[in-house]
Amino acid sequence: MNILVVGSVALDTIATPDKSVKRALGGSATYFSTAARYFAPVRLVGVVGNDFPEEHVKFLKSRDIDIKGLTTETGPTFHWQGEYGPDFGDARTIDTQLGVFADFHPVIPEQFRDSQFVFLANIDPELQLEVLEQVNDPLVTALDTMNYWITGKPEALKKTLAKVDILLINETEAQMLAGIDNLFQAAQAVMDMGPGTLVIKRGGSGALLFHRPYESGGEPGLFSVPAFLLDKISDPTGAGDTFAGGFVGYLASAGSLNSESVRQAVVAGSVMASFNVQSFSLERLGSISRNDIQKRLDEFAARTSFKPIKIE
Amino acid sequence: MNILVVGSVALDTIATPDKSVKRALGGSATYFSTAARYFAPVRLVGVVGNDFPEEHVKFLKSRDIDIKGLTTETGPTFHWQGEYGPDFGDARTIDTQLGVFADFHPVIPEQFRDSQFVFLANIDPELQLEVLEQVNDPLVTALDTMNYWITGKPEALKKTLAKVDILLINETEAQMLAGIDNLFQAAQAVMDMGPGTLVIKRGGSGALLFHRPYESGGEPGLFSVPAFLLDKISDPTGAGDTFAGGFVGYLASAGSLNSESVRQAVVAGSVMASFNVQSFSLERLGSISRNDIQKRLDEFAARTSFKPIKIE
Numbered sequence: 001m002n003i004l005v006v007g008s009v010a011l012d013t014i015a016t017p018d019k020s021v022k023r024a025l026g027g028s029a030t031y032f033s034t035a036a037r038y039f040a041p042v043r044l045v046g047v048v049g050n051d052f053p054e055e056h057v058k059f060l061k062s063r064d065i066d067i068k069g070l071t072t073e074t075g076p077t078f079h080w081q082g083e084y085g086p087d088f089g090d091a092r093t094i095d096t097q098l099g100v101f102a103d104f105h106p107v108i109p110e111q112f113r114d115s116q117f118v119f120l121a122n123i124d125p126e127l128q129l130e131v132l133e134q135v136n137d138p139l140v141t142a143l144d145t146m147n148y149w150i151t152g153k154p155e156a157l158k159k160t161l162a163k164v165d166i167l168l169i170n171e172t173e174a175q176m177l178a179g180i181d182n183l184f185q186a187a188q189a190v191m192d193m194g195p196g197t198l199v200i201k202r203g204g205s206g207a208l209l210f211h212r213p214y215e216s217g218g219e220p221g222l223f224s225v226p227a228f229l230l231d232k233i234s235d236p237t238g239a240g241d242t243f244a245g246g247f248v249g250y251l252a253s254a255g256s257l258n259s260e261s262v263r264q265a266v267v268a269g270s271v272m273a274s275f276n277v278q279s280f281s282l283e284r285l286g287s288i289s290r291n292d293i294q295k296r297l298d299e300f301a302a303r304t305s306f307k308p309i310k311i312e
Numbered sequence: 313m314n315i316l317v318v319g320s321v322a323l324d325t326i327a328t329p330d331k332s333v334k335r336a337l338g339g340s341a342t343y344f345s346t347a348a349r350y351f352a353p354v355r356l357v358g359v360v361g362n363d364f365p366e367e368h369v370k371f372l373k374s375r376d377i378d379i380k381g382l383t384t385e386t387g388p389t390f391h392w393q394g395e396y397g398p399d400f401g402d403a404r405t406i407d408t409q410l411g412v413f414a415d416f417h418p419v420i421p422e423q424f425r426d427s428q429f430v431f432l433a434n435i436d437p438e439l440q441l442e443v444l445e446q447v448n449d450p451l452v453t454a455l456d457t458m459n460y461w462i463t464g465k466p467e468a469l470k471k472t473l474a475k476v477d478i479l480l481i482n483e484t485e486a487q488m489l490a491g492i493d494n495l496f497q498a499a500q501a502v503m504d505m506g507p508g509t510l511v512i513k514r515g516g517s518g519a520l521l522f523h524r525p526y527e528s529g530g531e532p533g534l535f536s537v538p539a540f541l542l543d544k545i546s547d548p549t550g551a552g553d554t555f556a557g558g559f560v561g562y563l564a565s566a567g568s569l570n571s572e573s574v575r576q577a578v579v580a581g582s583v584m585a586s587f588n589v590q591s592f593s594l595e596r597l598g599s600i601s602r603n604d605i606q607k608r609l610d611e612f613a614a615r616t617s618f619k620p621i622k623i624e
Contacts, residue, residue, distance in 0.1 A: 202517070233494070305617075
């Protein structure tokens with residue numbers, strides 16, 4: 001099934017303790033699309049400036065991402081500059097230049113409006129609502145957001161949350177959105193705002209999935225995975241969007257959102273994110289094969305499975 | 313099979329954002345024994361002062377822990393005072409009074425020397441060596457340690473590490489011991505020091521198991537679990553020792569250390585630790601049933617299992 005993603009296509013300047021890159025390809029829609037495209041067709045809506053390098057357009061095309069919704073405006077492309085410490089935790093933002101992204105109002109091309117899966121990357125919740133009004137009747141809608149919108153546009157965000165099926169956010173965002181530190185309690189408060197499926201991304205600590213109904217038919221609504229341990233991390237930029245791409249991409253390939261596919265989607269998201277952090281920009285994520293993905297999915301299962309324990 | 317544990321029996325004064333307790337029962341050997349006793353017979357060696365309340369002795373006896381190796385010396389019992397912040401991360405130590413524990417030299421009673429499983433809780437590595445010299449030919453030996461000994465007695469610790477089968481330590485201790493931040497690399501460096509099995513405890517981020525041989529017979533040597541998510545944490549004190557108790561206890565009940573039992577042991581350790589953090593001191597850990605444990609083991613499996621993913 002088709003996936004529509006609306007989000008940023010950007011240039012990133014990134015420093016880690018080991019290495020730095022300048023104006024590399026980045027952006028939430030870029031990472032999402034590249035990851036999701038391994039599983040299903042992807043249609044991208046976004047905006048870049050007239051400084052956006054042709055090689056990056058070629059990259060997106062080479063990944064067979066449908067970029068008919070990527071417009072070019074006069075002005076600079078969204079540019080983010082950040083740096084990571086030795087623990088590769090949250091980045092420190094040095095500078096953000098929105099450029100042409102500041103006036104972005106997503107227009108969904110006619111031929112994209114029938115998309116069955118819709119992913120609203122981290123943009124102004126008012127724009128996310130505009131997108132939802134332009135699509136026909138998608139099977140599944142998913143949303144990302146961030147602290148900036150949680151504190152800055154809480155009302156618009158709540159309106160958007162009431163309309164989507166899935167919310168993917170990180171741990172601190174979930175805590176901030178709910179106003180509760182405990183993740184179990186925070187998750188239930190966030191789900192009361194609308195989304196029947198909530199994924200909380202925890203970086204090196206893995207991911208949590210809450211899925212309604214909590215306990216119907218004996219199926220637990222809580223699923224929990226560790227992160228895929230790597231012997232080296234190069235650059236975590238885009239890991240959250242890549243996770244979302246693997247997650248939504250897998251669901252679109254499965255064709256439905258149920259208590260089994262949604263767990264597998266969390267594993268797919270975790271695995272795709274693990275590829276992404278192994279290089280800067282889209283280097284690794286954009287050059288793996290489906291066979292590489294299958295191997296790591298198998299390894300993920302091997303690293304997390306155990307035989308049932310009966311002590312009685 | 314029988315388990316011998318050598319470690320501290322202490323009094324803890326603990327403050328959390330919600331509640332405080334004064335001079336409650338604590339100590340590494342106490343938490344370990346209480347958890348392990350749900351799975352196998354436990355023999356405890358330690359020391360308390362003549363101020364140690366009789367009710368705590370009664371508690372240990374009521375849990376059917378063999379305390380013939382618990383001696384009483386003139387002077388105060390080991391007393392630790394600490395406090396936790398709202399995130400229930402590492403405790404801040406306010407005061408440590410070793411009391412009679414300062415001169416502790418473990419003497420293993422004759423009838424304890426045939427123990428098949430030996431757990432050396434976090435004490436001076438020189439004392440851990442003394443214990444190993446006093447036991448006959450145990451099937452499995454396991455060790456805990458801490459930053460204090462890693463920096464203070466590195467040579468004695470390395471001698472001890474070369475003699476044990478299993479090391480259980482937390483994340484920062486593994487990094488410090490190896491001198492490497494990346495946990496995958498740190499684990500391999502630590503195992504090169506001796507232990508064929510390494511458990512890295514990560515608190516709310518779960519636990520990692522490394523088990524030699526890494527890949528023989530197609531069995532992966534790396535196993536990874538998330539923490540059991542709870543809707544409320546009361547007091548994390550003793551969680552690491554409780555994990556070790558569930559881990560070693562489960563192995564002793566299984567009767568051997570192999571690539572299957574050691575994974576199940578990590579799950580058992582995680583589950584026992586999850587009970588412990590739900591109350592102060594031994595309140596919850598000391599009052600659950602084996603049926604409570606089985607239910608949570610089942611829930612742990614339900615929360616972490618997923619069907620294999622085939623994308624080809």
